[in-house]
Amino acid sequence: MEKEKKKFSIRLTIGNKILAGFLSLIILFIINATIIFFTGNNIDKVVATSSENIRPSKDAINELILMVTRSKMLITNWVYLQSNTEDKQALRDLQNFDYPALKEKVTKLMPLWESDSQRMLMDTVFIKFEAMMEAQKSVMSQLVTFENYEDALVKLLAEDAIESQIIPQTTGIIGLLG
Amino acid sequence: MIMEWLIILFLFAIQPILRHSKSMRKAGFLSILLLASVVAHAQTYKQHPLFIYSFTRYIQWPDAYNEEDFEILVLGDSPILEELKAMAQAKKIGDRIIKVTKINTTAEIRKCNVLFLPVDQSGKHTEVLQKVGVQSILVITEQPGLGASGSCINFITKDGKLAFELNQAALTKQNLKASSEITRLAIMI
Numbered sequence: 001m002e003k004e005k006k007k008f009s010i011r012l013t014i015g016n017k018i019l020a021g022f023l024s025l026i027i028l029f030i031i032n033a034t035i036i037f038f039t040g041n042n043i044d045k046v047v048a049t050s051s052e053n054i055r056p057s058k059d060a061i062n063e064l065i066l067m068v069t070r071s072k073m074l075i076t077n078w079v080y081l082q083s084n085t086e087d088k089q090a091l092r093d094l095q096n097f098d099y100p101a102l103k104e105k106v107t108k109l110m111p112l113w114e115s116d117s118q119r120m121l122m123d124t125v126f127i128k129f130e131a132m133m134e135a136q137k138s139v140m141s142q143l144v145t146f147e148n149y150e151d152a153l154v155k156l157l158a159e160d161a162i163e164s165q166i167i168p169q170t171t172g173i174i175g176l177l178g
Numbered sequence: 179m180i181m182e183w184l185i186i187l188f189l190f191a192i193q194p195i196l197r198h199s200k201s202m203r204k205a206g207f208l209s210i211l212l213l214a215s216v217v218a219h220a221q222t223y224k225q226h227p228l229f230i231y232s233f234t235r236y237i238q239w240p241d242a243y244n245e246e247d248f249e250i251l252v253l254g255d256s257p258i259l260e261e262l263k264a265m266a267q268a269k270k271i272g273d274r275i276i277k278v279t280k281i282n283t284t285a286e287i288r289k290c291n292v293l294f295l296p297v298d299q300s301g302k303h304t305e306v307l308q309k310v311g312v313q314s315i316l317v318i319t320e321q322p323g324l325g326a327s328g329s330c331i332n333f334i335t336k337d338g339k340l341a342f343e344l345n346q347a348a349l350t351k352q353n354l355k356a357s358s359e360i361t362r363l364a365i366m367i
Contacts, residue, residue: 152363153229153339153341156228156232
């Protein structure tokens with residue numbers, strides 16, 4: 001019993017106490033370093049995902065919102081500003097080049113998205129926008145010549161298509177993207 | 179034109195049945211003629227609601243006429259009633275509901291926004307104008323000559339297409355204002 005007491009008293013010397021303190025500090029430091037390392041790794045991953053996926057996707061979606069709004073403005077100009085050939089060409093370019101390029105860009109980003117519902121929503125947006133562009137093309141094909149613009153029935157039909165189809169469809173698409 | 183071709187095709191298709199007996203042939207032709215007349219009559223009103231709806235966008239009524247539902251009165255029975263009711267269900271004028279009402283006599287004319295006088299009621303034109311007086315009611319007719327006789331708008335057929343005459347003096351009398359967009363497309367009187 002006395003031997004054991006002796007051993008115990010040896011272990012609790014000042015030197016041992018200091019050693020134990022240093023050891024605790026070293027262990028705490030290692031734990032802290034490990035936490036910092038993993039947190040840093042996570043931040044790095046988030047930054048990488050953000051720069052490679054989220055930010056380009058967000059930019060592309062904003063670009064799509066702008067394109068939908070722009071197409072509405074251009075088709076309205078097509079109907080109401082007969083001689084505005086610049087806007088007419090811009091609408092043709094939007095339909096034939098700008099939109100297909102943007103669709104391809106978004107389609108490439110879509111597999112990186114986490115949720116299936118987001119991908120499905122974007123597919124719905126594409127379908128709706130393409131349907132709207134078909135409605136726009138129908139208006140464009142009816143209003144070509146000077147005589148077309150002077151024909152009351154053709155002109156009023158085109159104005160009605162803008163009001164009853166294209167504007168509500170644009171609002172719907174922007175609502176889905178917003 | 180398409181309907182006429184469809185009817186000819188239909189006639190061609192049922193030729194073997196019509197050959198069966200004389201009475202059947204007679205009955206067949208009569209029913210086809212009837213069907214053709216109904217279809218042709220109904221078809222003529224397909225475009226009218228589009229025009230009338232456009233008038234509501236380009237013609238301005240005084241404030242007192244913009245408070246309640248947008249009401250269109252139609253005098254007598256006309257296939258346009260169904261077309262206008264279909265339009266009323268699908269569209270609104272701003273926040274206002276479009277209400278289409280059939281009236282049987284000129285005595286029933288009251289405050290409304292539009293009064294449509296079908297072609298078979300054209301004989302009552304003078305009576306209608308007297309009843310309307312200076313109320314801000316857009317009187318629309320569809321008989322050649324009625325535009326010049328005081329209707330605000332008169333539908334006519336020009337080069338096989340539906341067109342409309344706009345009587346500026348009649349509009350002014352009713353205290354209605356037409357935008358340049360509509361006067362540009364109209365045949366002005």
